[in-house]
Each structure stands twice: as structure tokens, then as C-alpha cells.
Amino acid sequence: xxxxxxxxxxxxxxxxxxxxxxxxxxxxxxxxxxxxxxxxxxxxxxxxxxxxxxxxxxxxxxxxxxxxxxxxxxxxxxxxxxxxxxxxxxxxxxxxxxxxxxxxxxxxxxxxxxxxxxxxxxxxxxxxxxxxxxxxxxxxxxxxxxxxxxxxxxxxxxxxxxxxxxxxxxxxxxxxxxxxxxxxxxxxxxxxxxxxxxxxxxxxxxxxxxxxxxxxxxxxxxxxxxxxxxxxxxxxxxxxxxxxxxxxxxxxxxxxxxxxxxxxxxxxxxxxxxxxxxxxxxxxxxxx
Numbered sequence: 001x002x003x004x005x006x007x008x009x010x011x012x013x014x015x016x017x018x019x020x021x022x023x024x025x026x027x028x029x030x031x032x033x034x035x036x037x038x039x040x041x042x043x044x045x046x047x048x049x050x051x052x053x054x055x056x057x058x059x060x061x062x063x064x065x066x067x068x069x070x071x072x073x074x075x076x077x078x079x080x081x082x083x084x085x086x087x088x089x090x091x092x093x094x095x096x097x098x099x100x101x102x103x104x105x106x107x108x109x110x111x112x113x114x115x116x117x118x119x120x121x122x123x124x125x126x127x128x129x130x131x132x133x134x135x136x137x138x139x140x141x142x143x144x145x146x147x148x149x150x151x152x153x154x155x156x157x158x159x160x161x162x163x164x165x166x167x168x169x170x171x172x173x174x175x176x177x178x179x180x181x182x183x184x185x186x187x188x189x190x191x192x193x194x195x196x197x198x199x200x201x202x203x204x205x206x207x208x209x210x211x212x213x214x215x216x217x218x219x220x221x222x223x224x225x226x227x228x229x230x231x232x233x234x235x236x237x238x239x240x241x242x243x244x245x246x247x248x249x250x251x252x253x254x255x256x257x258x259x260x261x262x263x264x265x266x267x268x269x270x271x272x273x274x275x276x277x278x279x280x281x282x283x284x285x286x287x288x
Contacts, residue, residue: 053129054082055263060270064116070127071108084108089128094121117267125265136257136265141228143269144168144176151277162216162277163208164224172202177234179227180209184220194237218279227268232256236264
């Protein structure tokens, strides 16, 4: 229930009291009533379009191995999601002039195994695909430390929903942007949420994080990656989470890569947090 999770997650990023939450739940009920009471017929154009280059580059200081995927879009009727590009030239250069060359391995992935980015440095991406150049820049933000990590249960319409919680002091006077990826029971990591401090700059903040597609359940083991990202990368993921969940024709977020490429170039500081959802948990009401 991605819409429900999105609503619940909003509660974890603001200072809602009980009366405000009660009112907010009424708005949720009204939303579902309206949403489920209408249908719209959408005609989708399935005509083939010219292939576009897609670059997916999420670099971080979690390890020394960095991976960048280069592919091209395919027609809607194709059985594959994208077509890997095997003959691109891929490199990243930092603001001290050091060049990191990426070597092709498989399925569109280009690898460098001796590259750990450093906070505050600027990085330039350069990808050459059949003579076309694609460029991007990203400054790696420092990591904002977390004070405590836990699991929270929210109950809505009698059903329990579980969230990983991250409590921390947001640095005052600075624009901070956060991205979370989640893995449940050793499955692959998936995007969970992108948040900023527009309304809580300098405050003590709690982020509530869940998987948009899979409910977290008692007994589940989860791993959350918390990234501190730059503004343009946040804009990409914020646009993704705002336009894609539940839409009939998901849109492509605005890329920070030149030459009409799709995808993104991110260099981020990150840490992993492992949690297990217990069989019994203190609910928010019980904890207040």
C-alpha cells in the first residue's frame, strides 16, 4: 500500500501531536474515499521512441568499489527493461585532478575497485557513448550522524505498520538532504525515501523509513542505508517519489547529467544500519 506508507511517513518527519494526527487520519480517510470512488481510462502511446542513454551512478564512501551502469532505453514492447552499453568510456575526476577510470565488466556495469570518495570534494563524471559526451558534477556532503535507531509501530484502521526510525540533530543554517535505501531479509536494496530539512533546519529530527512496496513484518531483518546527498540528487529522488508511486505512466525524474541523458550522478556519504522488527513492540501511543 504505497499511498498509505507515504502518508504515514509524513508523520515521522514533523512534530505532530495527537490531535493533529487524529485530524490527519481523517484527511487520509477522505483521500482514500475519493481515490477509490473514481476511475480514469488512460490511453498510452506505445510507439517506439529513439533510444536515450541512461546513466546510474551512485558512488559513496561505504566501500572502495564503485559501480556505474550505462544503458539505453528500449521500446515498451521489449522483453528487457534496458539495453546495456558495453563500449562506453567512463571516468570520474576529483577537484584535485585525480582521474578514476572505470572498466566494463557485465550488464552495463563499469567498475573501479580503488576509489573511496571524500566528503567536501567535488567530482566530475564523464561518459562517452559512441562519440556523445555526457557530463555531471557532484559535491560530496559530510555525513550527519544519528543519535539513535529504532523500530516504531503505527496503527491505522486496525492494521499495524512498522518503520525504522532515525533520530538526530539537524545541523543549523545548512541545507541538508537525505536519501534512504532499504533491504528486507537480505533482498536487494531499494529506494525508500528522500527527505530534506526545509521545515526542520537545526531541530532534533526523527525520520520514519519503510519499504514502499513490501510491508515490514515482525521477525523481519532489515538493513537501511542512510545517504547524505547534494541538492540536485535530492531533486531527482524527490521528483521520483512524488510522481512515480501508483501512477499509470511513471515519469522520468529530471537528471543532473547533461546531453538529455536519463538517470543521475551521486557522490554521497553513507552508513548502514541493521535492525530486526521484534514480535512485540511499543507503539507510539504507548511510548508517549
